[in-house]
Amino acid sequence: MVVDDQAMVREGVAVLLGLQPDMVVVADVADGGQAVAAAREHDPDVILMDIRLPVLDGLEATRRILDVPPGRRRPRVIMLTTFELDEYIFDALRAGASGFLLKGASAADLAQAVRVVAAGESLLSPSVTRRLIEEFSARPAPRARTMPALTARETEVLTLIAGGLSNAEIAATLVVAEETVKTHVGRIFTKLDLRDRAQAVIAAYEAGLVVPRS
The missing domain is CATH 3.40.50.2300 (Response regulator)
Structure with missing residues (x-):
């Protein structure tokens, strides 16, 4: 449309x-x-x-x-x-x-x-x-916190998404299969009701999982 x-x-x-x-x-x-x-x-x-x-x-x-x-x-x-x-x-x-x-x-x-x-x-x-x-750098830095809806591994994957890494790069970083990363990403999106990676980046910044650098 x-x-x-x-x-x-x-x-x-x-x-x-x-x-x-x-x-x-x-x-x-x-x-x-x-x-x-x-x-x-x-x-x-x-x-x-x-x-x-x-x-x-x-x-x-x-x-x-x-x-x-x-x-x-x-x-x-x-x-x-x-x-x-x-x-x-x-x-x-x-x-x-x-x-x-x-x-x-x-x-x-x-x-x-x-x-x-x-x-x-x-x-x-x-x-x-x-x-x-x-935009995020201009705001007071939030206190980093975990996200209760996510497992420790899912939180780690979300942090890497916010860092701009692709699924393949996340897989290499965590030394896991890319299909495993895709499964984690799908679960993150479902649990946090996210539409795409742009929304995931915002969620990670707002939770304080990622802090903007100069």
Whole structure:
């Protein structure tokens, strides 16, 4: 589903994605209120959501769309923005967005972004990651604590995810099979009701498992 108040952008993106053999655009709407209603009606896998929208902005629309009972399938949201260092990046990730895409992205990058997020991965560039670290660095450091919902090993895996390691790198660090790491990651996401690795990074920072470095 595509959400943007600029008809040319919205319709252009919908056409480009509709040409992909593995994608179907189920709806394109012009404001946040329509987005919430359309998401409930069409249950899309991925939503491309502009941050600045009439009626409801993209942040509030994302919160409402993703506010479903634990265990119920949620769509994945990619925020569309004109500038990669948009002031709302942190709030958007807190709201549940899985990543960001510049409106000037190429058709190939646009399609690949949808595939990446649909597969359960996050779409965060290095500059967005830096922005996240800056946000946490500006806050008082939380006292490190364990997470009661997780085992010691799961807490360790979550800490390594927050450090930017891939599943393969975590497996090498812990000297275990990559399939074992995938099992731990799946359990972490289920126990903490996380949507993807971006949410896992935020959870780890907020719990004090990882402390931002200068």
